[in-house]
Amino acid sequence: MEEDYNFNQLEKKWQQYWQENSLFASEVDLDKPKHYTLEMFPYPSGNLHMGHVRVYSIGDVIARFKRMQGYNVLHPMGWDAFGLPAENAAIKRGIHPNDWTWDNIENMKTQLESLGISYDWQRELATCHPDYYKWTQWLFLKLYEEDLAYRDRSTVNWCSSCETVLANEQVVEGVCERCDSEVVAKDLVQWFFKITEYAEDLLADHEQLKDWPERVKTMQQNWIGRSEGVEIEFPLVDLEEELKVYTTRPDTIFGATYMVLSPEHPLVKELIKGKEQEQEVLDFVAQMAEQDEEERTSPDSEKVGVFTGAYAVNPLTEEEIPILVANYVLMDYGTGAIMAVPAHDQRDFDFAKKYDLDIQVVVKPEDSDLNNDNIEEAYVEDGIMVNSDFLNGLNVEAAFDKIADYMEENQLGTRKVNYRLRDWLVSRQRYWGTPIPIIYCAECGIVPVPERDLPVELPTDVEFDGGGGSPLEDVKDFVETDCPECGRAAQRETDTMDTFVDSSWYFLRYADAGNEEQIFDSQKVNYWLNVDQYIGGIEHAILHLLYARFFMKFINDLGLVTAEEPFERLLAQGMVLKDGAKMSKSKGNVVDPMDIIANYGADTARLFILFAAPPEKDLEWSEEGVEGASRFLSRVWRVAAKYVEQIKELDLAELELNNLNKLEKELQREVHQAVKKVTEDLDERKNFNTAISAIMELVNAIYSYLDGVAEENLELLAAAIKTTVLLLAPFAPHLTEEIWSQLELAGSVHQQDWPDYEEEVLQKDEVEIVVQINGKVRDRVEVAADIAEEELKEVVKEQDKVQGYLEDKEVVKTIVVPQKLVNLVIK
RNA sequence: GCCGGGGUGGCGGAAUUGGCAGACGCAUCGGACUUAAAAUCCGAUGGGUCUUUAGUACCCGUGUCGGUUCGAAUCCGACCCCCGGCACCA
Numbered sequence: 001m002e003e004d005y006n007f008n009q010l011e012k013k014w015q016q017y018w019q020e021n022s023l024f025a026s027e028v029d030l031d032k033p034k035h036y037t038l039e040m041f042p043y044p045s046g047n048l049h050m051g052h053v054r055v056y057s058i059g060d061v062i063a064r065f066k067r068m069q070g071y072n073v074l075h076p077m078g079w080d081a082f083g084l085p086a087e088n089a090a091i092k093r094g095i096h097p098n099d100w101t102w103d104n105i106e107n108m109k110t111q112l113e114s115l116g117i118s119y120d121w122q123r124e125l126a127t128c129h130p131d132y133y134k135w136t137q138w139l140f141l142k143l144y145e146e147d148l149a150y151r152d153r154s155t156v157n158w159c160s161s162c163e164t165v166l167a168n169e170q171v172v173e174g175v176c177e178r179c180d181s182e183v184v185a186k187d188l189v190q191w192f193f194k195i196t197e198y199a200e201d202l203l204a205d206h207e208q209l210k211d212w213p214e215r216v217k218t219m220q221q222n223w224i225g226r227s228e229g230v231e232i233e234f235p236l237v238d239l240e241e242e243l244k245v246y247t248t249r250p251d252t253i254f255g256a257t258y259m260v261l262s263p264e265h266p267l268v269k270e271l272i273k274g275k276e277q278e279q280e281v282l283d284f285v286a287q288m289a290e291q292d293e294e295e296r297t298s299p300d301s302e303k304v305g306v307f308t309g310a311y312a313v314n315p316l317t318e319e320e321i322p323i324l325v326a327n328y329v330l331m332d333y334g335t336g337a338i339m340a341v342p343a344h345d346q347r348d349f350d351f352a353k354k355y356d357l358d359i360q361v362v363v364k365p366e367d368s369d370l371n372n373d374n375i376e377e378a379y380v381e382d383g384i385m386v387n388s389d390f391l392n393g394l395n396v397e398a399a400f401d402k403i404a405d406y407m408e409e410n411q412l413g414t415r416k417v418n419y420r421l422r423d424w425l426v427s428r429q430r431y432w433g434t435p436i437p438i439i440y441c442a443e444c445g446i447v448p449v450p451e452r453d454l455p456v457e458l459p460t461d462v463e464f465d466g467g468g469g470s471p472l473e474d475v476k477d478f479v480e481t482d483c484p485e486c487g488r489a490a491q492r493e494t495d496t497m498d499t500f501v502d503s504s505w506y507f508l509r510y511a512d513a514g515n516e517e518q519i520f521d522s523q524k525v526n527y528w529l530n531v532d533q534y535i536g537g538i539e540h541a542i543l544h545l546l547y548a549r550f551f552m553k554f555i556n557d558l559g560l561v562t563a564e565e566p567f568e569r570l571l572a573q574g575m576v577l578k579d580g581a582k583m584s585k586s587k588g589n590v591v592d593p594m595d596i597i598a599n600y601g602a603d604t605a606r607l608f609i610l611f612a613a614p615p616e617k618d619l620e621w622s623e624e625g626v627e628g629a630s631r632f633l634s635r636v637w638r639v640a641a642k643y644v645e646q647i648k649e650l651d652l653a654e655l656e657l658n659n660l661n662k663l664e665k666e667l668q669r670e671v672h673q674a675v676k677k678v679t680e681d682l683d684e685r686k687n688f689n690t691a692i693s694a695i696m697e698l699v700n701a702i703y704s705y706l707d708g709v710a711e712e713n714l715e716l717l718a719a720a721i722k723t724t725v726l727l728l729a730p731f732a733p734h735l736t737e738e739i740w741s742q743l744e745l746a747g748s749v750h751q752q753d754w755p756d757y758e759e760e761v762l763q764k765d766e767v768e769i770v771v772q773i774n775g776k777v778r779d780r781v782e783v784a785a786d787i788a789e790e791e792l793k794e795v796v797k798e799q800d801k802v803q804g805y806l807e808d809k810e811v812v813k814t815i816v817v818p819q820k821l822v823n824l825v826i827k
Numbered sequence: 828g829c830c831g832g833g834g835u836g837g838c839g840g841a842a843u844u845g846g847c848a849g850a851c852g853c854a855u856c857g858g859a860c861u862u863a864a865a866a867u868c869c870g871a872u873g874g875g876u877c878u879u880u881a882g883u884a885c886c887c888g889u890g891u892c893g894g895u896u897c898g899a900a901u902c903c904g905a906c907c908c909c910c911g912g913c914a915c916c917a
Contacts, residue, residue, distance in 0.1 A: 218831045222913040299915045328915045693851035775898040825897045
C-alpha cells in the first residue's frame, strides 16, 4: 500500500468501478425495507457550486448509510431543466435554449460524478424532455377536468425585465425574485391552479409532518394565513342590497361605528350615484388606482379615505352608520369591505381619530375603567364586554361564540374561514417551459388537447429577439392548429407553465422513470413513496414544498398514489458562506468545488462540508478547515497503510477478542462507542458533524493505543481499523473503498453490513465518579462500575479532600447518580 | 406588530433525559524527529487568583436580571440582541 493517498487517481478508479458494476441501481424488492433518499434536483446552470456539494453530500451519506443498514435504497438524480436563464442565454449569445440546457446537463453530470455520489443514474430525468413534460401536461389536463385549473382575468405581477407574469410567491418586497427588477401591476387573462381548494388540508396535514423543521411549517402556516371569523350582512339605507363584510371580531359589532369599502369594491359606484360626494369619491378611487401596488398596500402608507354619503344599518344596534371608501381596505382579502370598530382595532382607531368618526368602547379590561372619553389607543386584548346588550359581562371568546350563534340563527351572518393563500398563477409568457395543452376554438371555446395528442411539443425553430410576449406567438406552425372537437382552424395557447409545476411531481416519476404508457405505475410508486428523507435549501420552504404537497394531494385524490404527503422527513440545509456572506460572483468570494476536488479530492471536500457545521445551519467556508479534513483522512490512510500487510493475513470474520488487557479493553470500548454514536447520529439526529467527530475520536484512540503499547494486539487493531473504515464509508466513499480492497476483503465496502455494537463492551469496569459538595465539584474517585450505592457513599466520605470539607459539618442529604456523580449536601 | 429559530473559548462547534461546560476540529504555543525546513508524532491551550504548597488548590464563567432545584447552557419568569417568515389580511 502506498504511503500517500493518491486521491486523484483512486477516486476516478472507484467512480468507474461503481458505475460499471451498477452498484447503486435499485429495483422494487418486496422482501426488503425500502428507503427513498432525495435531494432537490438542480437547475442546470452549467456549474456545480458549494451549495450543491453540501446538499448532495448530505444525501449521499444518508443513502450509503441506509444501504449498509440493509435497506433497498432509491437515490435518484435529475434536472429541473426549464427556466429563464436558458432563454436569456439564447437572447444574449444566440445559443438555442435546448442546446444550452443539454450542454449544461452534461457538464454538471460530470461534475456530480466527480463528487462520487451514489446515484441510480438509470432513473435520470430532465423536466425539459418531452418524455417528462408530456406527463406534466397530462396533469394539467387532469387539473382542468377537476376544475382545478381555470382561466381568469386578474391584476397580476408583471416583471418588466423578464417580461412575464410572476406568482405572488415570486415577488419579494416589490421586486422580481430572479432579477430584482421592479414588478408592476397588469390586467391580464391567466391560467391558475386552485391550490386554495387544498388550503385546509395543506395546513392540517402539517400534523403528519413530525420530522419537518418547525420553521418551515411556520412559514407555510404564515403563508396560508388561516383565520376564523364571521361574514355579516349590513343592510344599506338607500339600496335594496346588503353590504357583506368579513370580521374575526364579531363580538365587537356593537362598537361598529362606520363601514369601509376598498376603492376597488364594485358597490362603490352604486352607492355614490347621484350623491353630492360622487365626484369626490370617483377622484379618490382614480387616485388610488394610480398608486403602485406596494404603496397602495403598505401598512406604512397613510390611511386616507372619503365619505360616500351613504349609510348602512348596524344589524345589532339598528343605528345608521356612515360608509367610507379608504385605502387601508384591500379588495382581495375577505369581501373587500369591513365594519370598523375603532375602539378595538388600531387601524380603525387611527382612521376614526383622523376623520373624527365615532368611537364606541365595547370591551374593557377587567381591572380598569375604559370608556369613550378616556380611550387613547385601540384595546385589542381580552376583557369584559360592555355596551353590548346581551353580550355584556362575557369575555371575548364567549362573546364570539354567542354572537356568531345569534347571527347564524337570525340569518345575519355565517361563520367563515378565510385564507391569505391565493390561487397559483401558472402561466408564463415565455418559451422555455412546458406548453400549456389548450386550444382556443372560435366555436368550441377552450378545448383541452386530447390525451392521445400529448405531448404538445415545444417547436425548436424560434426567434429570440428579447422583445415582449412569448416567442411562441410568432411560430405559425405551433399556433395554428385544428380544433380537436369541431375540426375547424383554431389556435394553441402560447403560454408555458411556471417551472414550479415541473418540479411539483418529479419525485413520483423517479419511481418509474422510463414509463411510456402512463405517468407511472402505481404499484411502483406506492412501494417507493413517500420520500423518506428529502434534503434541500430553506429558500424552498414555501414555494416548491407547498406546491409539491398540493400536487401530491391532488394525485392522491386521482387515486394514483396512496401517500398523502410527499416528504416524510425534511432537512432544510443552510447556506455555504465565505467571509460571512453568501458566495456570489459579484462579491468575488466564490470557491469553486472543482478546484477543491482537484487539490484535495472529493472525500476531503465532502468531509469538510459535513463536519464544519450541523446541516441546517449556515456554514462558513474555511481553507484551514479543509486542510484539517484532509489531514484526518491521511491519518486514517497512514495507520491502515502501516498495518495492512499484517492485518490482511488475519481472518477478519473470525476475530477472537478474548483476554484483553486494560489498554486493549479501552480501545475495544472506543470502537463500540464510536459505532453507537455514529449510528445514532446518522439515524435519528442527522448530525453529521458529531458523527464525524466520533470517528475522529476513534482514530485518535487507535493512535494513542499504538503510542502506549510495546506490542500491538493485531486482531484488535484489525477490528478497530475495519470498523473505522466501515463507519467512514458513507462520508469518504473512495478512500474507504480503496482501504477495503487493500485489506483484501470481499466485495465493495458500500455493500457491507453496518457494524453493530454491544452494550456489554461499552460498560467500563471502573468508572470515575464526580464528587460534589453542595453542587460544586470537589473531587473524583475511581470505583468499580458495579459498586453498591451504600458502599459508594462510604468511599466518597473517606476521601481526604472530602473529609476536609466535612469537618464540623453535617451531611443532610446525599444524592447518587449511578456511574456518574455523588453530591453531598452539608450544613 | 405577530409567528418561528438562535445567542457557549481567539474561531467552527459539542454537551442527546437537569448531573464533570468547552467533545471534535481550526488557530496558537512547546517538545520529538531532521543538517534544516515541510510533513508527521507527542503534549499544552476558557478567564482569573496565589504573601508559605503552581496545585490533586481556590474564585469566576454558556446574552442580561431574577427564580425553581442538592445541582441549571439545559426548566420557569422578565428583558436585551441577532437571523428568518408574515404583515393595513379586518
